[in-house]
Amino acid sequence: MPRAALIVPASAAATLAVVGAAEILLDAQFSAAPAAPAAALAAVAGGMLLAAWRPVAGAAVVGLAFPIAVLGGLHGPTGAAVLGFFAAPGWAGYRIVRARTSLLAPLAVQLLASLGTWVAGRASGSTVAGLGSQAWENLFFGLMAWGAWGVGRLARHLRDRAELLARLNTALDAEREAREHAAVAQERQRIARDMHDAVAHSISVMVLQIGAVRSTLPVGTAQAEMMTGIERLGRESVQELRGLVGLLREAAAREPAPPPSLARAEDLVAEVRAAGLPVELRVDGDLEGIPRAQDISAYRVLQEALTNVLRHAGPARTTVRVRRDPGSVALTVDNDAGTGTAGESPGGFGLIGMRERVAACSGTLAAGPRPGGYTVEAVFPLARVAP
Template sequence: MPVGRTRPAAAVFLANLVVASGLAHPAATASPYLLALAVLAYLLGLRADRAGPALVLFGACAALDLALCAVLGVGAVHWFYALSLIPAALLLPWLAGRYRQARLALVHEGWERARSLEERQRSVAEQARLRERTRIASDMHDSLGHELSLIALRAGALELSPTLTGQDRADLAVLRAAVSDAVGHLRDTIGVLREDTEGEEPTAPAVEPVEELVARTRESGVTVHLRREGPARALPPLVDRGAYRVVQESLTNAIKHAPGSTVDVGIVRRADRTEIRVTNSAPPSGSPPAGPPPAAGRAPGHRGLTGLRERVLLIGGTLHAAPREGGFEVLATLPDQVNPERVRSTGEPREESGSPASRRLAVARSGARRRFVAAFAAPVGFGLVALVSCAYLAHQLTGCVLRPADFAAARVGQDRAEVARLLPEQQFRYVPDAVRALPVPAGTVCAYYRSNGNLLDRVDVYRLCYAGSRLAAKDVLPG
């Protein structure tokens, strides 16, 4: 037992030596240390991680036991003991220990997974707050930026009025410049708040119809044409809001970067999608500037289009924006049905099959299942082998029974062929060594038979000795 704490395999081998030493006893084969061998085999399965060395150890123990049986020349009962009971005491407890080890590993990995999920939950809560802030900032950019652009456009139109004095025009120019600066500062602020890798929450409040947005823009002096094609039908709120934001952002960019141009808005309903195309012509020459030029290296409307593209991709659509014939075109395709898994908020921790914790938990579960099956399949296998062995042994023991009446009918000096008609199919093979060692008549060959079919106890043995073809002697030997 002390050795088993640090070297469980060596402890099992030493215990097997103690058990195997009982094979040298001529009568009692069972060793009281068989239980100790089973306990140490269980501890080996519980403490050892690898199965290969244990199987090699069991093979070495079995080879040692069988070699000892061969050297000692033991009887059949000793061989049965070495081939069945000792391997069962080694293998079955070892499988139970391995199953217990797998269960403990599964419990450990489960607790580790729970701790990991708690940490992820705290991180997800913080990310949810950041996403909500980003969503509010994006809505501010879309709605407030559009309104400020309309204010700047109206100020630019009033600046050209012939009824204003020079001071009024100067004040309007300052107002328009201030509004343009506010739009630029708003765009920069939104760029700081935006998280490029995060999406929008799946729920969104209702928005005004696109017709009202176009009407308000037209009242500000912008030439806007709206064209609808296809059947009118209700769309999911997320798709309806996405279509509204596409039109709003496109009008805002046209007002800021192409003042005085004509804007065409086309909404086409297909069988399973909606196409939105917003195109503005080239700005006319001599139109008032729309504010200070964008910073070097930054394309006009870049941040607005980036957020718009994220919104469209989130619901499974596509967005293309590029210059066209001196103007600019924005083409968005939105699906009528949105996959909820695609837009599901990441506020809930989801099972990630590729994460290290998930892989470790899957390995622990698989190992527990395999060892559970082995821990129960091995005893079943041993039971079947023992059942077949017992059935074969019972057949042999009942097939060598010589009835007392037939034994009495056999006479000394009778011909062997006549005696054979009274005998069973086969002789008794498992004669105790003490019985077989009794003296026999000189020059005779003896055959042994059981006196009854009792399988659970030793019975008297009938011995018939032949000298040539004649029955020379018959004896009743105590079992």
């Protein structure tokens, strides 16, 4: 389960428990007979906690707080229950993927609220004023439950849209890199053709002309020997040009470099180490199978962070830690103080780009100096919300 899927309802349950306890202690009616409000509070807090695993069932348990309070002798739901009627359907609307399934949460709250108002009406007697009050309460709690559900669905829509934009941005980056590789290959092919068609051909013609001139000179003369040397040098130049053309064509025909991936973190560290940075890589967990958007973004953040160390701190001892667990991928680049500071120079965009990449994946980035060095830490959530 994603960490946020547990933290949000658990925090809501704890907050409602504190609010409900304060309500029981401070309200004279509740403190005189605390059994009913305490039972309603237990339903609210327990339902919100259950919503971490079963949002619809949790909303139904929260909705039971109204009938429980009325059956216990109260005239209506407690304040904590009213807050729960808003929080539970809203969380279900956000948490559940399918809108039709999430509709059951506000429906359950509305039906249980209607049951509570009916029980309260039966206890107080059926009068015209009582029927009007029941109608208003049904409308009020229905609007609250369905309004909260709508807010939750809107929040989920915005989050899904942000994730889609992040995936599209990743796909565009990959396409741009492929186009750049194709453009480089095409340019190499053009240079190879130009060298073969123009330079090598011209030199070959010159060699033939020099050979023709040499054949008219007396054998053994200095002029003949000089022409022979020029002719030999021309032929060697043609061979070297043909070899260079072959290299260019081979380079153009090679497969493009593998796409950016944390699975290639060792290669990236090796490149930076070859550039003079003493860096150590520590990997905890399997880096294969990470979702493409998070995988590429994490690789780019690591690449930018190591580049910043080289640019601003010089050959400072650096440690890279990559940790993957079921819910997230975290990477830390920690370098000692060097000739400079591994942060962002005035007018630089490295940290800004890293923050944008992390934010596009709904992750977090912390970057700043520490005693004796500088630390960059990025966390990318992995698991999508389950239906």
